[in-house]
Amino acid sequence: MGLLKKVSLALFVSVAMLATASTAMAKPAGKIENATPAETAIAIDETLAQSKLTLAAITDGTDKETVMEMFKTTKQLAKKIESTVTYMLREKSLGKLSKARTAYNHGDLKEAEAQMIEANESFELLSKTYNNF
Numbered sequence: 001m002g003l004l005k006k007v008s009l010a011l012f013v014s015v016a017m018l019a020t021a022s023t024a025m026a027k028p029a030g031k032i033e034n035a036t037p038a039e040t041a042i043a044i045d046e047t048l049a050q051s052k053l054t055l056a057a058i059t060d061g062t063d064k065e066t067v068m069e070m071f072k073t074t075k076q077l078a079k080k081i082e083s084t085v086t087y088m089l090r091e092k093s094l095g096k097l098s099k100a101r102t103a104y105n106h107g108d109l110k111e112a113e114a115q116m117i118e119a120n121e122s123f124e125l126l127s128k129t130y131n132n133f
Contacts, residue, residue: 035082043080044130048123050074051097055116058104071101078123085133086126093122 035043054070074097081090100115 035080040081040083041130043077043082044086044123044127047074047077047081048120048127050077051116051120051123055113055120058100058109058113058116064104067104068101071097071104081126083130086130089122089126089129093119093126096122 050070051074054067054074057067057070075094078090078094078097083090096115096119100112100119103109103115104112
């Protein structure tokens with residue numbers, strides 16, 4: 001009887017470990033695979049182009065709703081950049097983009113434009129860094 005209890009306990013622990021191991025090692029929900037180098041290069045180019053369009057919209061005096069949507073699009077495109085080489089530059093660029101968005105939202109167009117110029121320069125540096133790697 002004692003042997004039966006030990007075997008059943010060992011079997012229960014083994015099954016429990018096997019059941020939790022597969023879920024612990026699973027990829028996060030929504031994440032299918034990492035981006036290829038070509039996809040990363042495309043994401044960088046799209047982000048840089050959108051960033052320049054956002055700066056142009058700020059300087060041209062485009063309506064606030066459109067510019068805010070452009071800020072959001074730029075940020076979403078930047079999040080597609082998956083490269084450990086440029087991770088810190090991407091975060092720095094997103095920080096400047098966020099400061100530009102906040103300044104624009106508060107009505108400070110000069111500060112928004114200055115921050116957006118810095119964000120563009122940072123995105124350009126990110127592009128050069130990635131392409132030279």
